[in-house]
Amino acid sequence: MAFEVVMPQMGADMTEGTLVSWLKAPGDKVERGDIIAEIETDKATVELEVFEAGVLRKVIAQEGDVVPVGEVIALLGNADEEMPEVVPRQEMESSQVVEKPRPRAVTAPSADGTGSDLDARRVRVSPVARRIAQDAGIEITEVVGSGPDGRILRRDVEAFIAGSAQHSGVGVPTVEPDSPPPPNPSRVEPLSRMRTAIARNMIDAKQRQPHYYLTVDVDMTEAMAFRRHINLVLHEEQRVSVNDMLVKASAVALVSHSKFNASLTDDGIQYHEQVDINIGVALDEGLIAPALIDVAAKPLPQIAEESKGLVDRARAGRLRAEEYSSGTFTITNLGAYGIDVLVGIINAGQAAILGVGSITARPAVVDEDISVRQLMTLALSADHRVTDGAEGARFLKEIQSILENPSRLTV
Amino acid sequence: MTEMRMRDAIRDAMREEMLRDDRVFLMGEDIGAYGGSYACTRGLLDEFGPERVRDTPISESGIVGAGVGAALAGLVPMVEIMTINFSLVALDQIVNNASKLHYMTSGQVNVPLVLRMASGAGSQLGATHSHSLEGMFAHFPGLTVVCPAFPGDAKGLLKRAFREPNPVVFIEHTALYGVRGEVPEDPEHLVEFGEAAVLRSGKDVTLVGYSGSVHQCTRAADILAAEHGLAAEVIDLRTLRPLDMSTVIKSVQQTNRAVVVEDDWKFGGFAGEISAQIMELAFDWLDAPVARVAGKDVPMPYNRNLEYAALPSEEDVVEAVLGML
Structure with a gap:
């Protein structure tokens, strides 16, 4: 039976994608899970898997075409079966209109400048x-x-x-x-698709989600020693970074502070069972925050390994759909740039974001004495509609406690 | 020069033309014994007698038709239609006969007919007696449409109308009959058709009006100068057909902005014609879209306050100018 391959929706805000290249040609046999094409979205280039086995019979979208989500781009089937004629969706709609006229809103070109991107870019x-x-x-x-x-x-x-x-x-x-x-x-330089997406998400988050902010200093001396020790015995690809420890600590804390692993919906607060943590990756063309999937139960070395793969794929523009379309909590880290405090903007739709500053040797009072310790400032930005400051404080103290007692990172 | 009212300038024009050319005669409702509904023919019956100043029944179609026939037969009739609202009853005679005969006979006949009528709103006469139909008449090729704003122009243009070999619709704004102004005494002083008058010079914006709206333009120009330090150029079109666009375009090339003002409805009105021509002829000179200030899109309300609100005012003109800076 013929099977339609459609432009997938990767992320709720995706309306169209560009077909970058076909990796299979008409006549090629494909198995379930094979990658048949590369698709470019606002955020990344992703691989298109097929979910049926068969023969790629017909390619409808050509390389370079921009195709609306849901539109048929190829047909799979048996080697010899008759293929149906595929009518492009726009024509289909206009032929339906003849039978069943639909009222259409008459939209005037926006004169007040609040309309389309086109309007915004016009000089x-x-x-x-x-x-x-x-x-x-x-x-x-x-x-x-x-x-x-x-x-x-x-x-x-x-x-x-x-x-x-x-x-x-x-x-x-x-x-x-x-x-x-x-x-x-x-x-004036027109916005790239990525910048447009970033701009939209930031406005969504900053204008619609009322933020509150909490900061705390974390003594990372023990954690850094712990990291040195375990990295001695780990393979290179599993070696743990500071960020991996933050992911693990946050994941553990999120399990017991589920309000920070949530989203506000029209019906109420939606608690996510799985912890998917987005980590900010700075690219030349902008910022992307792909997700490490289901990290709560994963041991630290596995998180480290997956994190490296994720960053590599993000830099190469080859993220998988679920990696940039999901996420329940975000960590953004400018420690490597020598920044003391990073107060972040919530990743739109989530409940909170953790901003991470650099670890520096600073004087600290330990057991009544002043000693030099490795200190790091964490800043939590949280949606005040979902949580209140005291809850944020308990959550942030929990992360601090895990990091200051690094054996808890091994559970 | 003598200072006189608009209605007296109009009467003098008719009187002088009757003295000059004995083919000229007048027809209309109440123009004889009563002296005209707006007193424009007062005294003419006594001076010229009932042969040349004829009171007619209330039948606009009949009067205009008789005028067309008299013109075809070699006379120069002036038919007064009491107000422009009643011209709608006579549209077939005006549009299908008067304006077409010269063309359809390939120039074998002329229709030297002058149709005078009073136009405009502002006196609580209700929706059916408050029309401003200048633009509608200007729509028809074959008609000359004259709409003076000052007594001197009214006299010069009306005398010119009597010398036009084909029909002239001469439209007088009811609010202007009492307006005073300098009028030349020379009986051969004519104002040529298709020559707009520049009433004020200015570099910041061009205000275009005709008939009553010319006065809104000049009052707006006063406000713009006094309160906003802006110099508005004011153009009085004087005739809508032929239309003097070259004066308007020359002005827009100096000011780069134009506001067109009229009492008529904005939708499909004559201001739209002028603004379209400015766009066609001076696009590269515009610094802002041409603005139209016109009547609100409703039948004229009877209520005094609503009627005032439905008509364009000098404040509306000022607002339009400030909105394009």
Whole structure:
């Protein structure tokens, strides 16, 4: 029987994906679980698995096509069976309309600038301003608009020309106190898909989730000694980083403080049974936070190994769908950059994020004496709709306690 | 120059034309013994007699039809339709006969007919007696549409209308009959069709109006100058057809902004024609979209406050200007 392969939805906010390349050709035999194509989303390039065995009979989406989620991109079947004609979804919809007309909202192009990305990126410029800029050989995007909705007007271009004339003028420029300051030249770079996604998520989280913040200093002296010891006996791929210890400590604490492993939904607080921890990975083009899946029960060396693989795949843009579409809690760590305190923005939809600063030798009072200890500051940002400060304090103290008693990392 | 009211300038124009050309005669409801509903023909019956100043029955279609026939037969009739609202009854005569005969006979006949009518709202006459249909008449090729805003122009344009070989719709705003202004005494002073007047010079914005809305433009220009330090150029179109776009375009090339003002409804109104032509002819000179200030999209309310709210005001013009800076 013919089986349709559709553009998968990888992450709730994905509406379309780009077919980067086909790894199988029509006529190739495929097994369940085979990777047949590479798909690019807002966040990463991912591999497309098939869930049926058979022969790849027909490729519908071509390499480079941007395909809406759910649309058929290929057909699997037996080697000799008849393949149905696949009607592209848009045509299907229009032929349905003939039989069953649906009311359609008439959407006017948004004039107030609150509409589409297209609207946001458009440079508004009046015709006369554009013409004067063209005649003067000015790149219009360098001019800052002062009109309605930021429209670049004649006066803006003329002020820009006056400004650059002043800059290139020989001799001492005369300063007129009433003349406006020359505009600061600038350029506009359209947002990449990743930046667009980051921007959307950050606005979602920062505007809709009221944050509260708690910080605590953790004495990492014991934990660092513990890490040195176990790394002596572990294979390279299983060697534990500070971040791995933070993942483990957080996972253990999240099991007993389940409000921080939760999401607020319309119906109430949704408690997640599994602990999937996102870790922030900085890429050249932006930030991504893939998830380590089901970490609560995993031993530290396994977390270390999976974490290395995850970071490598994130850097190569080859994350698996579940790795960037899931996650119940996030750890963001700028310790490697020598930052003392990182107060994070919650990963949209989650209840909290743990910000990690660097471990530094600092004086600390231990048993009435001042000694030099390895200290690290943790900052918890949490959604005040889901939890309150006292709960946050208990959760954060629990993480501190686990890290300061590193034998607890082995349970 | 003599200072006089608009209605007197109109009467003088008709009187002078009747003296100049004995083919000229007047027809209309109550224009003779009563002197006209807006007193524009007062005294003319006594001076010229009932042959040349004829009171007619209340039958606009009949009067205009008789005017078309008289014009075809070699006379120069002036038909007064009491108000523009009643011209709707005579539309077939105006649109299908008067405006088409010259064209459809390949120029064999002319229809030198002058149709005067009073237009506009503002006196609580209700939805059926408050129309501003200047734009509707301007829609039809074959008609000349004149709408003066000042007594001097009214006289010069009306005298010019009597010399036009084909129909002229001469529209007088009811609110302007009492407006005073300088009027040239020279009986040969004519104002040519298709020549807009620049009433004020200014560099910041062009305000375009006709008939009553010219006065909203000049009052708005006063406010803009006094309260906002802006110099508005005010253009009085004087005739809608022929339309003098070159004066408007020259102005927009200086100011880069335009507001078109009219009493008529905005939707499908004449201001839309002007703003479209500005866009077509001066797109590269615009610093802002052309704005229209016009009547609200409702039949004219009877209630005084609502009627005021439905009509464009100088404050609306000022607001439109400030919104495009």
